[in-house]
Amino acid sequence: MSKQNTLSAFESLPLPTTASSGKPLSSSLAKASANFNARLIAFNLMEQLNHLCRGVQRHRGFSMGLLAGNQSFVKQFYALELQMNRRIQLITSFSGHSPVLLSHTDIERLHYAWNTIKDNWQGDSVLENFEFHGHFVDQLLLLMVRLAERIRQPYAKQIRQLISSSQQSELDEKSLYQQLLYFSSRQLPRFIEMLGKLRALSVHVAAIGHSERDYDSKLIYLIQCIADEREPLLDITSRLQSSLNIELPSLLTIKTFEHKLDFLLNKITNNLVEQVAILIPEEEIFAMASDIIDVYWRVVDDSLSLLNRWQKEDLEEWLAEG
Numbered sequence: 001m002s003k004q005n006t007l008s009a010f011e012s013l014p015l016p017t018t019a020s021s022g023k024p025l026s027s028s029l030a031k032a033s034a035n036f037n038a039r040l041i042a043f044n045l046m047e048q049l050n051h052l053c054r055g056v057q058r059h060r061g062f063s064m065g066l067l068a069g070n071q072s073f074v075k076q077f078y079a080l081e082l083q084m085n086r087r088i089q090l091i092t093s094f095s096g097h098s099p100v101l102l103s104h105t106d107i108e109r110l111h112y113a114w115n116t117i118k119d120n121w122q123g124d125s126v127l128e129n130f131e132f133h134g135h136f137v138d139q140l141l142l143l144m145v146r147l148a149e150r151i152r153q154p155y156a157k158q159i160r161q162l163i164s165s166s167q168q169s170e171l172d173e174k175s176l177y178q179q180l181l182y183f184s185s186r187q188l189p190r191f192i193e194m195l196g197k198l199r200a201l202s203v204h205v206a207a208i209g210h211s212e213r214d215y216d217s218k219l220i221y222l223i224q225c226i227a228d229e230r231e232p233l234l235d236i237t238s239r240l241q242s243s244l245n246i247e248l249p250s251l252l253t254i255k256t257f258e259h260k261l262d263f264l265l266n267k268i269t270n271n272l273v274e275q276v277a278i279l280i281p282e283e284e285i286f287a288m289a290s291d292i293i294d295v296y297w298r299v300v301d302d303s304l305s306l307l308n309r310w311q312k313e314d315l316e317e318w319l320a321e322g
Contacts, residue, residue: 028163035159036315041098042147042306046185047301048091049147052191053140054297055084057196058290059117060133064200064284067126072283081118088114101147111141126204133200137193141186148185151307152178156314176243177310183236184293184303191229192296198222199289202268211275217303219273223265234258250302253295264288266286 062077088110095102113117113136121129153161154177198219205215234255241251271280 001321011107022065031163032159032315032318036155036311038098038101039151039155039311040308041094042057042101042150043304044092044145044313045091045102045303046144046147048087048094049140049144049208050189050297050304052084052087052091053137053144054196054293055080055087056117056133056136056140056191057193057199057293059084060130060196060200061203061290062287063117063129063133064126064204065286067122067124067129068282069175070203070207072280084114101150106143109139111167116165116299130200130208136198137196141189144185144189148181151311152181154178154314155311156318159318160315164247176240177307180240180244182249183240184300184307187233187236188296188300189305191226192293193232194222194226194229195289195293195296198226198268199286199293202272202285202289203282205272206278206280206285207280209279211273216273217224219268223269228266230261231239244306248299248306249304250295254299257292257295260288262293264292 059077059080062073062080066077066122067075073181091102091110092107096105113132117129117132119135124132154175191312201215201219201222205211237251237254240248241255244251267280268285
């Protein structure tokens with residue numbers, strides 16, 4: 001992405017020209033202030049979209065259990081729907097402060113996707129329900145990637161470029177900031193969604209009490225996709241952990257939960273796939289998968305919080321430089 005495209009969203013924000021004392025602000029300080037505020041909104045939106053995404057994933061798991069006749073999820077299901085309604089309203093409010101980050105069309109699509117999966121879901125087939133939720137999650141993941149692109153450069157470097165028009169170096173492109181941003185906005189959320197799909201299908205199969213060819217093929221495919229992505233995920237986790245040390249302790253949980261992930265995958269393979277009679281309770285599968293998914297989402301949250309903290313430190317560094 002060119003410098004012009006990278007900065008356009010932030011440059012389009014109205015810049016304050018005077019301080020509260022009535023004295024004029026310098027052009028550089030005004031640009032730095034507007035850019036910082038826009039980036040704060042971007043981080044807030046990413047955090048809320050992440051929480052909405054995990055809500056959609058849980059909604060999919062609950063609804064697929066309910067469609068199979070399990071009523072134990074009813075209370076949690078409707079409580080989750082109320083929470084998601086409020087979260088979408090919150091995202092709509094946040095976006096109003098910076099429509100260049102999430103447009104009116106983006107928000108309309110969010111509402112449409114949410115209404116599609118929650119209205120008359122009882123009348124959907126299982127695979128329709130599965131696909132509708134998957135499309136919504138894909139939409140949310142795409143929005144997170146777009147927002148991450150807006151804050152791709154560390155704040156201090158972007159401000160120096162915005163004010164001095166200096167070119168970004170090759171070293172900057174490979175910064176720890178950008179590695180962690182890529183990991184938390186793209187790589188880990190995509191992996192979590194594979195687990196979310198596996199959870200939902202496994203819950204449904206366990207609830208109906210027997211395997212079916214279509215479900216078996218999807219489960220086998222998802223397990224293979226997860227296996228293919230584990231090594232690259234662990235590789236970047238190790239590199240980040242080595243660089244960040246104690247700054248992001250939750251990264252350790254990805255490694256410590258490897259045995260739990262193995263246990264889950266083996267249980268699904270051995271107890272659900274191609275089984276005439278399934279005895280494992282669907283609630284157990286949901287709880288096991290959710291334990292892993294929730295831990296991974298916590299790593300995403302902690303990563304974004306660390307990136308935001310670095311941004312504030314960058315602001316102080318830039319101000320100290322004068």
